[in-house]
Amino acid sequence: METTRKTPHGADEKRNLPAQVKTLIVKRRKFLIVAAAFCLLGGTLLARSQAATFSTAIEAEAGQQSGKIGAGPTSGASGNASVTFGGTAGGGTNPNPTTPPPSTPPSDDVKATSCTGAKPMPTAVTGYTIKKCEDFNGSGIPSGWTAYNGGGGDTVYGAGRQASQCKVADGILKQSQQTNGATCGMSSNFGGKYGYWEVKMKAYGGKGAHPVLIVWPDSDKWPEGGELDFFEADIGGKAGVFLHCASSKGGNCYHTTSDVDFSQWHVWGFEWTASSFTGYIDGEKWYTTNDKGPQMPGAGHLTIQLDNLSGRAPSATAYMDVDWARYYSK
Numbered sequence: 001m002e003t004t005r006k007t008p009h010g011a012d013e014k015r016n017l018p019a020q021v022k023t024l025i026v027k028r029r030k031f032l033i034v035a036a037a038f039c040l041l042g043g044t045l046l047a048r049s050q051a052a053t054f055s056t057a058i059e060a061e062a063g064q065q066s067g068k069i070g071a072g073p074t075s076g077a078s079g080n081a082s083v084t085f086g087g088t089a090g091g092g093t094n095p096n097p098t099t100p101p102p103s104t105p106p107s108d109d110v111k112a113t114s115c116t117g118a119k120p121m122p123t124a125v126t127g128y129t130i131k132k133c134e135d136f137n138g139s140g141i142p143s144g145w146t147a148y149n150g151g152g153g154d155t156v157y158g159a160g161r162q163a164s165q166c167k168v169a170d171g172i173l174k175q176s177q178q179t180n181g182a183t184c185g186m187s188s189n190f191g192g193k194y195g196y197w198e199v200k201m202k203a204y205g206g207k208g209a210h211p212v213l214i215v216w217p218d219s220d221k222w223p224e225g226g227e228l229d230f231f232e233a234d235i236g237g238k239a240g241v242f243l244h245c246a247s248s249k250g251g252n253c254y255h256t257t258s259d260v261d262f263s264q265w266h267v268w269g270f271e272w273t274a275s276s277f278t279g280y281i282d283g284e285k286w287y288t289t290n291d292k293g294p295q296m297p298g299a300g301h302l303t304i305q306l307d308n309l310s311g312r313a314p315s316a317t318a319y320m321d322v323d324w325a326r327y328y329s330k
């Protein structure tokens with residue numbers, strides 16, 4: 001009996017085969033069909049696993065990479081809401097980065113307001129002189145600092161940023177984040193192109209709040225202006241550094257974490273030079289990288305923000321306390 005079929009490559013194949021051989025062929029076809037089904041199932045599971053891993057990575061990266069972050073409740077809600085991540089890996093367009101409102105740009109005649117003669121904490125950081133220093137010894141938002149009211153894209157949940165959540169007393173700046181999302185974010189004129197920043201800080205309270213110390217581009221352009229998050233964490237998670245790529249790609253060019261308990265006082269130091277970025281914790285080197293990707297094209301300034309990202313307001317009030325902040329340059 002003659003059989004005619006199309007091979008996968010399209011050529012006609014005529015056969016006149018014994019019954020036993022035909023049986024073997026049929027068995028082989030069944031085996032191949034079953035094997036193909038397993039491959040398809042395995043591929044699907046692998047793709048789901050990879051997608052879940054990517055989603056987790058994006059979440060860990062605090063929603064600042066590419067991806068569309070689902071909006072949380074707009075008002076009055078308490079507790080944590082679900083967050084949906086999607087988008088593409090490795091950058092892309094993020095319509096809502098952690099964008100502070102326009103800030104006060106550094107002036108040319110920056111001088112230390114206090115702490116005259118202060119030196120950078122790490123002995124490895126040499127050749128710098130102090131340009132700005134804030135001890136928060138007053139009773140309100142100090143000169144040179146701006147508390148945000150509103151704004152901030154994905155970093156705002158519920159009631160959002162309000163200057164009333166930024167308080168200065170007893171030598172401490174205390175940023176609070178309430179369960180309805182009301183929170184504090186502030187920018188400073190502490191900065192320039194390159195330099196060394198130090199902030200003595202602790203963050204604690206309701207899990208999910210997202211404290212960040214950022215060198216933000218004076219241009220307010222993102223992502224091409226860059227974004228150097230030299231401390232960033234979820235309360236209840238690990239301290240991290242996220243140095244964003246200063247390009248249309250956005251996303252992170254460098255990231256690492258530390259096991260240091262940031263609910264206790266520590267000094268977070270960050271040196272930015274023309275060829276490197278180096279982090280310090282209490283004067284000890286944390287990391288260094290020569291990656292050129294995060295190099296910002298212009299000057300940057302310090303911002304201190306207790307963010308919440310979309311849908312991430314804490315289930316209990318969270319706090320970010322700052323004893324002092326300093327900026328040095330060469």
Ligand SMILES: [Ca+2]
Pocket residue numbers: 135136137171172322323324
């Ligand atoms: Ca202080």
